[in-house]
Each structure stands twice: as C-alpha cells, then as structure tokens.
Amino acid sequence: MQTGECGLNAAVVELAGVGKRYGATAVVRNVDLCCGKGEVVGLVGHNGAGKSTLFKMMLGIVAADEGELRLFGEPVRGRGFRDVRRAIGYLPESIALYDNLSGLETLQFFARLKFADPAGCAALLDRVGLGHAMRRAVREYSKGMRQRLGFAQALLGAPRLLLLDEPTNGLDPQAIHAFYDVLDELKRGGTTVILSSHLLAEIQSRVDWLAIMASGRLVARGAVTSLTATADLPALAWLLPRDDAQARVFEALSAAGFVPLREDDGSLRFAVAPARRIALLRTLAWLADALIDYTLTEPTLEDVFLRHQRAGALPEQRA
Amino acid sequence: MSAGRGYDWQWRLVAAIAAKEWRDRLRNRWVLAVALVFAAFALLIAYFGGAQSGTIGLRSTAATVASLTSLAIYLVPLIALLLGFDAVVGERERGVLDLLISLPIRRAELLVGKYLGLAAALALATLVGFGTALVPLAHAMDGAAMVLYLRFVGSALLLGLAFLSMAVLVSTLAHDRARATGAAIALWFGFVLVFDLSLLGILVASAGRYASSWAPYALLCNPADVFRVINVFGADALRSAFGLGTLLPQGWNAPATLYGAMAAWIVAPLGLALWRFR
Ligand SMILES: Nc1ncnc2c1ncn2[C@@H]1O[C@H](COP(=O)(O)OP(=O)(O)OP(=O)(O)O)[C@@H](O)[C@H]1O
Ligand SMILES: [Mg+2]
Numbered sequence: 170m171q172t173g174e175c176g177l178n179a180a181v182v183e184l185a186g187v188g189k190r191y192g193a194t195a196v197v198r199n200v201d202l203c204c205g206k207g208e209v210v211g212l213v214g215h216n217g218a219g220k221s222t223l224f225k226m227m228l229g230i231v232a233a234d235e236g237e238l239r240l241f242g243e244p245v246r247g248r249g250f251r252d253v254r255r256a257i258g259y260l261p262e263s264i265a266l267y268d269n270l271s272g273l274e275t276l277q278f279f280a281r282l283k284f285a286d287p288a289g290c291a292a293l294l295d296r297v298g299l300g301h302a303m304r305r306a307v308r309e310y311s312k313g314m315r316q317r318l319g320f321a322q323a324l325l326g327a328p329r330l331l332l333l334d335e336p337t338n339g340l341d342p343q344a345i346h347a348f349y350d351v352l353d354e355l356k357r358g359g360t361t362v363i364l365s366s367h368l369l370a371e372i373q374s375r376v377d378w379l380a381i382m383a384s385g386r387l388v389a390r391g392a393v394t395s396l397t398a399t400a401d402l403p404a405l406a407w408l409l410p411r412d413d414a415q416a417r418v419f420e421a422l423s424a425a426g427f428v429p430l431r432e433d434d435g436s437l438r439f440a441v442a443p444a445r446r447i448a449l450l451r452t453l454a455w456l457a458d459a460l461i462d463y464t465l466t467e468p469t470l471e472d473v474f475l476r477h478q479r480a481g482a483l484p485e486q487r488a
Numbered sequence: 489m490s491a492g493r494g495y496d497w498q499w500r501l502v503a504a505i506a507a508k509e510w511r512d513r514l515r516n517r518w519v520l521a522v523a524l525v526f527a528a529f530a531l532l533i534a535y536f537g538g539a540q541s542g543t544i545g546l547r548s549t550a551a552t553v554a555s556l557t558s559l560a561i562y563l564v565p566l567i568a569l570l571l572g573f574d575a576v577v578g579e580r581e582r583g584v585l586d587l588l589i590s591l592p593i594r595r596a597e598l599l600v601g602k603y604l605g606l607a608a609a610l611a612l613a614t615l616v617g618f619g620t621a622l623v624p625l626a627h628a629m630d631g632a633a634m635v636l637y638l639r640f641v642g643s644a645l646l647l648g649l650a651f652l653s654m655a656v657l658v659s660t661l662a663h664d665r666a667r668a669t670g671a672a673i674a675l676w677f678g679f680v681l682v683f684d685l686s687l688l689g690i691l692v693a694s695a696g697r698y699a700s701s702w703a704p705y706a707l708l709c710n711p712a713d714v715f716r717v718i719n720v721f722g723a724d725a726l727r728s729a730f731g732l733g734t735l736l737p738q739g740w741n742a743p744a745t746l747y748g749a750m751a752a753w754i755v756a757p758l759g760l761a762l763w764r765f766r
Contacts, residue, residue, distance in 0.1 A: 225586065228589070228590040229589070229590075230586050230589050230590055251496075251592045251594065252592070254590065254591060254592035255592045257590070259587065259590040261583065261586050261587055261590075263583055264583075264587075265582045265583030265584055266584065267582075267584070269512065269515065269516065278504065278508055279587075279591070281500070281501070281504035282501055282504055282505075282588070282591045282592070282593050283591055283592060284592060322587075
C-alpha cells in the first residue's frame with residue numbers, strides 16, 4: 170500500500186473525491202486521502218490552498234459538497250459520528266477561547282463537553298508547560314500560551330486522531346520542540362495525527378509523509394524522500410575557474426551540454442538535472458586543474474514544494 | 489465505535505453549557521445589576537408612583553402593579569434581548585463555535601444549554617429584583633394584593649423568557665454581531681412601540697368597526713401585550729388603552745389563552761432557532 174492511498178484494511182481517515190465550493194469558487198477539489206493508525210501526516214500548501222477547509226470538512230463543521238468522508242469507518246455528519254468525536258482532538262488554526270475564564274477553567278469546560286475527566290486537566294496543563302499560569306485569566310495569556318492551551322484542549326480525552334491546523338504557529342523554538350515530543354509520544358501510543366504547516370523545514374523531519382495541496386487539489390503526497398525524487402528537480406552547480414582558464418572551462422561545459430552563466434566575479438552557475446550528475450562529475454574531473462572551487466546545491470524540500478505548487482496551480486486557477 | 493447510535497440526548501452536555509452561561513452572568517455581575525435595577529424601579533414606583541396625582545407614599549398594590557407593568561413592558565424585553573442576542577453569533581465571531589461543533593455535543597444541545605443557562609440568570613435577576621422590593625411592601629399587602637404582585641413577577645419572567653427566545657433566534661440567524669444587535673433593537677422597537685401604535689392606528693382609521701373581531705387576537709400576537717393583558721386585567725383598562733372593551737369576545741383573555749400564548753412565544757422562536765441551527 171502506497172503512502173496516503175486507501176488500501177483494503179480500514180484506515181483512520183478516508184476521504185474520497187471530497188469537494189467544497191463557496192459560491193462559484195471550488196476551494197477543495199476531488200481530494201482522496203487515507204491515513205492509517207499511528208501515522209503522522211503533514212498537510213502543506215500555500216495560503217488559501219484549502220487546508221483549513223479540509224480539516225473543517227473532516228469534522229463536519231463545514232459540509233462537503235461532494236465525496237465521502239469517513240473517520241474510523243463512520244461517515245462524518247452521520248448519526249454515529251458523535252462517538253467518533255470523543256476520540257478526535259481538534260486545534261483550529263486561530264484558536265480563540267474564553268477571555269474571562271482561567272486556563273484551568275477553560276480546559277475543565279471543554280473536558281466536560283468531551284466526556285473527559287476534569288480532574289486530569291491540571292496535569293494536562295503541566296504537560297504543555299502552562300502549569301504555572303493555569304489560574305490566570307486567558308485574557309492575560311500571550312499568543313503562544315493560548316496556542317498551548319488550545320493544544321491541551323485537543324489532547325483532552327486521550328484522542329486517537331488529532332487534527333491540528335498550524336499547531337506550532339506562535340510557539341517559540343523550545344515550545345515547538347516540546348510539542349513534537351508530545352506528538353512522538355502519542356504516535357507511539359497509536360494516535361494518528363494530521364497537522365498543517367507552512368514551515369516545511371520544520372515538519373519534514375517530523376512527519377511520516379506529506380500531502381501537498383494547491384488551489385484545493387491534492388497535488389502530491391508521499392514520504393519526503395520520494396517527493397524529492399519524483400519532483401525531478403535540478404541541482405545547482407557553481408564553479409570558480411582560475412583566471413587564465415575561464416574560456417577553457419566555459420567551452421568544456423558547453424560542449425558537455427551544460428548551459429553555464431557567467432557571473433561578474435568570473436564564476437559560473439548552471440543547473441544540473443538528476444540524470445546529468447555523473448556527466449558533470451566526468452567533466453569536472455577533466456577540468457580539475459583549471460578550477461579553484463566548486464559547490465553543488467541539492468534541491469530543498471521548499472523547492473520541491475514550490476514545484477508541486479506551481480504544477481497544481483497553473484493549469485486552472487478557477488473551477 | 490461503542491454503542492449509542494440512536495438520537496441520544498445528553499443532558500450532561502446541556503448542563504455544562506448552561507452552567508458556563510450562568511456562571512458568566514453571575515461573575516460579570518450582570519445578575520446583580522439587573523436585580524438592582526428591577527428592585528429600584530419597583531420601590532420607586534411603589535412610593536412615588538402617585539406623585540403625578542399629588543400623593544406621595546405607598547399606593548394600592550393594583551396601582552403599583554399597573555405602573556410597574558407599563559415600565560416592565562419596555563425594560564424586560566430590552567434586557568432579555570441584550571442578554572441573548574450574543575449567544576451564538578458571539579461564539580461564532582470569537583471563533584469558538586467551530587471548536588464547540590467539533591466536540592461530541594450536538595448543536596441542539598448547545599443551543600438548549602445556552603438558552604437554559606441564560607434563562608436561569610434572567611430568572612434569578614427577575615425574582616431577586618422584584619422579590620427584594622416585596623420585603624418593604626409586603627406588610628401593606630393583603631392576600632389578594634400579594635397575588636397581584638406575584639402574578640406580575642411571574643408574568644414579567646415569562647415575558648423575559650419569550651424575548652430571550654427571540655434573541656437566541658436572532659443570534660443563530662445573524663451573520664455577525666453587529667447585525668444581531670440591529671435585529672435585536674428592531675425587534676424591541678417592533679414589539680414594544682410600533683405594534684401597539686399600528687394597532688391603535690388601524691382601530692382609529694376603521695373607527696373601531698371591525699375591532700372586536702380581530703383586535704383581541706392581534707394582542708395575543710405580541711408577548712408584550714399578552715403581558716399587559718395578564719396584569720392590567722379588566723375591560724376598563726383595555727378600553728382606556730385601546731378603546732375597546734365591551735365588545736370583547738368571551739373568554740379570549742382566559743388565563744389558559746394568555747399563558748398559552750406566552751408559552752408559544754417562548755417555545756416557537758427557540759424551536760425555529762433549533763431548526764435553523766443544524
Ligand atoms: N466561509 C467561507 N466563505 C467563502 N470562502 C471561504 C470561506 N472559508 C474559506 N474560504 C475560501 O476557501 C479557500 C481556502 O481557505 P482555507 O482557509 O481552507 O485555506 P488554507 O489552506 O487553510 O490557508 P492558510 O494557509 O492561509 O490558512 C480560500 O480561498 C478562502 O478564501
Ligand atoms: Mg488555514
């Protein structure tokens with residue numbers, strides 16, 4: 170079973186042909202997605218790609234116009250979905266809570282609504298690093314503290330599925346670290362996590378696989394390594410020839426089929442397609458005595474991401 | 489998943505929502521403020537209500553209740569509308585509504601919880617406010633007077649509950665808080681001022697010819713008027729208020745009719761809100 174595809178065994182999240190339109194604009198289009206037990210999935214995409222809308226449809230907050238959505242095998246918005254909700258933790262993207270309540274009271278209120286034991290709230294606040302502030306009014310909380318409180322709220326009732334919309338937004342590096350530690354712990358316990366983010370560098374090492382959205386479509390999904398491979402992006406070579414060998418290096422590269430660009434300082438830059446990497450090595454070996462320095466920059470996940478974004482966004486902006 | 493596939497109504501979730509609303513109104517002193525306003529007005533009217541006619545001092549309970557009624561008709565709907573217009577649209581605007589809906593609470597439970605919590609706060613303020621005023625007044629009241637006064641307090645509460653129900657309806661329909669405010673004020677103007685004036689205008693224009701057949705029933709279409717009729721009983725008062733009286737159809741102002749109309753005004757808007765908020 171390939172990552173993100175629906176196999177025969179029941180998945181925790183199953184989306185098939187999911188679509189949503191607001192007026193004439195299709196904001197989510199034909200999304201197929203499956204997540205298995207214990208998987209941590211990153212959902213990335215540009216602003217307005219439809220990530221938050223997809224989360225809301227998974228929770229039945231917004232009704233999907235097309236397609237089928239099942240969580241734990243239960244249709245979203247169906248009669249039996251209330252029981253499923255007890256096993257889901259949700260962190261909305263801009264978490265707003267009650268200013269007049271203290272952190273502890275806020276959590277206890279949501280605990281009651283989630284059939285969780287309010288007695289466990291203080292420990293949960295400790296876990297997200299809010300133990301010292303739990304009796305202060307949320308009004309006085311900083312953005313990061315609110316975000317932590319929202320995360321604690323999502324953890325109420327030992328959820329088996331976490332839907333986290335930009336969970337690290339507003340957190341300092343230390344808190345981000347602590348956040349992923351908690352996620353690792355949950356993952357080991359078999360909890361499935363879908364989290365959205367704009368910061369690829371941050372999540373690429375933390376997730377099992379990525380789903381990339383662009384203009385409402387799921388344009389790519391897979392493990393980070395396989396996404397990089399399928400993107401077929403060129404690496405970027407940079408060479409600094411000796412002053413007396415500039416012409417020779419330029420000609421040799423051109424003859425080998427590269428398209429070097431001369432910079433003011435005499436260095437050369439050019440793209441190297443994956444299939445041409447060995448050819449470059451051969452050329453460089455031959456030119457070794459003519460070179461002072463060189464670098465080869467690999468495509469980053471950001472490049473991969475932008476590539477998929479463009480591929481998804483260009484054909485048709487509107488439905 | 490586990491059992492419980494039918495339509496299981498979870499009162500504990502309703503109670504959790506209601507308890508929060510109730511506690512919020514106690515904490516921000518809303519209940520205290522409204523109770524003080526009610527108590528102050530009741531005492532002022534009891535002692536100084538007769539000033540226009542040249543007498544100051546404790547008046548007859550009937551006169552006090554009549555004056556209180558005309559005041560409560562403005563005040564109670566306004567307070568109830570202000571209490572409830574925010575209930576749903578406020579959560580929406582704050583951004584908490586999405587989170588609430590994602591929880592295992594049904595929308596109907598959420599709405600009923602909100603209503604019950606607010607209704608409890610309103611009931612406490614009304615009973616404590618007008619009840620406090622009863623303490624200095626009680627010694628001058630006989631049994632019949634006490635019934636008059638208690639009926640006033642009870643019906644004022646029903647009036648408040650009816651407008652609270654409308655406020656919650658407005659709150660579920662409104663797109664944002666500003667529009668909900670506008671709609672609440674419009675409702676207040678409509679029911680408290682415009683309705684009676686229009687009715688009076690029609691009666692005057694038609695020279696009272698067709699009045700007896702429909703005018704009394706028109707009064708039932710406005711909870712504020714139902715409240716007035718409950719308290720300012722008798723054809724005399726009605727004649728002075730609306731120029732009708734002798735031609736009233738039998739039994740239209742029977743307690744069952746009046747309280748039935750009030751109950752309908754409490755249940756119907758809330759029912760509509762439940763239906764719209766799915
Ligand atoms: N209630 C709504 N009414 C109309 N359009 C909406 C509504 N909610 C979202 N949209 C539109 O749907 C599209 C997707 O929005 P969504 O919030 O899902 O994007 P996103 O991927 O979460 O973006 P971001 O990264 O900025 O959070 C946007 O074009 C947005 O304008
Ligand atoms: Mg978003």
